[in-house]
Amino acid sequence: MQNPFVYGEVVPGESFVDRETELDRLIGDLAAGQKVFLISPRRYGKSSLIRQALNALTRRNVLTVEVTVSSYSSYLSFLEGYARALAAVETRWERARGWLTKVIGSTRPEVRYDTDTTGPGRFSVSFPLVKSERDINRLANEVFTLPGRLAAEQKRSVVVALDEFQAIDGFNGGSVEHALRAAAQQQRQVGYVFAGSEPSLMEKMIGPKRPFYKAGPVMRLQKIPAEVFAGFIEARFGKSGIRAEAGLGAAIVVLAGNLPYDGQRLAHETWDDVRSSGGKKATLD
Secondary structure (H helix, E strand, O other): OOOOOOOOOOOOHHHOOOOHHHHHHHHHHHHOOOEEEEEOOOOOOHHHHHHHHHHHHHHOOOEEEEEEHHHOOOHHHHHHHHHHHHHOOOOOHHHHHHHHHHHOOOOOOEEEEEOOOOOOOEEEEEOOOOOOHHHHHHHHHHHOOHHHHHHHHHOOOEEEEEEOHHHHHHOOHHHHHHHHHHHHOOOOOEEEEEEEOOHHHHHHHOOOOOOOOOOOOEEEOOOOOHHHHHHHHHHHHHHOOOEEOOOHHHHHHHHOOOOHHHHHHHHHHHHHHHHHOOOOEEOOO
C-alpha cells in the first residue's frame, strides 16, 4: 500500500484537502476571463490549488498554461520559458515552431527539439538576437500578446497561471508589470492567476501605485478549518488499511500548526512508522 499522504510537491486530487470554496471561486473567475491574484503564505497549498483548478478547466476544453516565474534567473529567460509554455499547447513541435515563428515579429526565435531517451523529449525556445534592454522590452510586448492570439486562433478560452509571480520584481519588476497589465487587459478570452507566496510583496504589487491596482479579484488563502483537516487525515488512514485512534487527526493538526505541508508530512511519517512496524492502528502515542 502506497503512503496516502503527500507533501513537498503538487499533490494529486485524492490527496488534496478541502478548499472546495476557494477552488470553485478560482475556477469560476478564470473561466470568465478574470485576472485573479492569489496570495498565500508558503506551505498553504497554493500551487496544488492552482493545479486542481487547471485540471478542472482542461476538462471543460479550456487551454491551460502554467509557468513558475521564480524558476527563471532573468527577464529574458522568463520570456523564453513563457513563450515555450504557450507554444507547447500545440503538441506537434513542428506546428509549435511554425506558430511561434509567425507570431513573433520583433526577432527570430530559435526553436529546438531535444530528444530524450527516457521520455518523449521537449522543445526549447530562445531569442539569441535579443541583446539590449530595448530588445527585451520589445520582445516582451509581443510575448505577452501570445495568450490572446492563441485564444483567437484556437477559438477556445485560455487560462494562464503564473506561480511565484512576485519573482518578477527581480526582472525590472515595474517594466514587467506595465507590459503584462497592458496586454492582459485586452485579452477578454484569457483568464490569469497571478499567484505568490510572499504576501508582503504581492500586496505591494496590487497597491494603488502599481500597474495591477484593481486589475482583478484578490484571493487570500487562509488555513484549512482544523476539523476538516483532522477528518481528512483520519479518513486517509482508514482507507489505507490502518485504523486511526480517535483524536489522531486533531492531534496531528495541532502539532503541525494547521499548516497543510506540515500536517501532510507528519501524517506521512506517522503512517510510515506504523506500516514499518507491522501495525494496523495509528495511536496518539
